[in-house]
Amino acid sequence: MATPIYEFSQLPSVQAYRPSNGRGRPVRAPGVAPKVGVIYNPRSHRNKGADFDCGVCPHVLIAQPGNRAQLPEALAELAARGIDLLVINGGDGTVRDVLTCGHGIFGDDWPAIAVLPKGKTNALTVDLGIPAEWNLQDAIDAFEIGIRIHRRPIEVAAPDTANANVLGFILGAGAFATATQAGQSAHRLGAFNGLAVGATALWALAQSVFASRSNKWRRGARMNIMLGRGEAPMAHSGLGDPEYRQLLFASTLERLPAGINPFGKLRKGLKLVAVDQISRRTTALVPGVITGHFTKKLRERGIHQLSASQFTLDIDDQFILDGEAFPAGRYLIGQGPELEFVVP
Incomplete structure (x- = not known):
């Protein structure tokens, strides 16, 4: 479809x-x-x-x-x-x-x-x-x-388009969009689900460690993230260009493939992690961050983990929702209806 x-x-x-x-x-x-x-x-x-x-x-x-x-x-x-x-x-x-x-x-x-x-x-x-x-x-x-x-899915609303809301569970931008394209290559090589996620994550990590800030993996995307109904600007560590975030990742899921947990101790509701243009040294710590083994001074290092009732995303590049690209623009991102899923 x-x-x-x-x-x-x-x-x-x-x-x-x-x-x-x-x-x-x-x-x-x-x-x-x-x-x-x-x-x-x-x-x-x-x-x-x-x-x-x-x-x-x-x-x-x-x-x-x-x-x-x-x-x-x-x-x-x-x-x-x-x-x-x-x-x-x-x-x-x-x-x-x-x-x-x-x-x-x-x-x-x-x-x-x-x-x-x-x-x-x-x-x-x-x-x-x-x-x-x-x-x-x-x-x-x-x-x-x-x-x-x-579970409540993420609800993405385009303010300039009436009644055009999209519901999904995983949203990302910046290096996440680049990684999604790399993930398509992993699919073509026969890697799917957790294996594809793991292979893509390792490739993204390697690119981020060895690339300069002009590289698309570390440059990310120009975006403005405003939290809550009052649209309070999200804090920035001051690392790199303050108009850019290297990565944005948001989800309402509580458990992710390949054991990835970028949200730290946050579990319920709409959660997001935003990464500034962090140093190579901090990039090398990312595996420990997403597995919960490194939690010290993350905001000072340019990694922001938080939950929000909603946030506004103004972005100059595409973002990804459940594997598909959406155009640049200004979007209101919140939570959709509570859905009841049948499981074994």
Whole structure:
């Protein structure tokens, strides 16, 4: 469902698919099988060349939208059928697109959600503890006997574009965007999920240690980060150019692939880490920082770990949300609706 760059102005409109009344989903009677809706992305990495079993059982409704423009109609049909469980069969990008298009349809009345890890990257399922071999029947069984985990996705709003909000779980800019491009190379070499994250992180570290500040890995991107509703400017260590940050990384996930933990002791809600144009010596300490073994004087060294209810990002370069590039501009970044995920 991906395009080369995610333009807010080209998001499919959900106005025509909004529910005409405020009635919630019908209450399921005891002993009645749950209604299950599946969004299946045939282009997801682990779905390629595999046919999806569309005859699982009559209470399972399967939609295979060919692109983003078809997603609102597919989701509206599932919503009209009163599904109890929405199964997203795909990777992080598919999850982002489904949540983005479904936000205007389900509002605050989302069904329970299950995610099958079928993409090149599946950071959300790592956080939720979903096994790699999880399938549709496992998700249906877990709806009845599994547990539920609540997460709120990041919500990115473009102030100049009405009703154009995007929901996802991992946002990054500066060297993170450069690393994402390197990660695509890792995918082409056959490295996926935690392996790809680890390989990309090691490459980024090596580039940052040995490169000069004119190198794209250490230069980062010109950006202004303003915290909270009052848009208080984020502090800067004074290292390097104060108009630049070498890296910005934000997420609402509580556990990341490859054991990476850039947020220190922060766990809940919207968390971010911003890195100034730090010295090579501090760069060499980064592995210890993201594994929690080095915590001394991080702000003085140019590494800022904090949580926020929301922040405004004014950036002159692209940023990345769940693996896809978004254009430069000014954005309000907060948290979307609380979603209930079904896990084993």
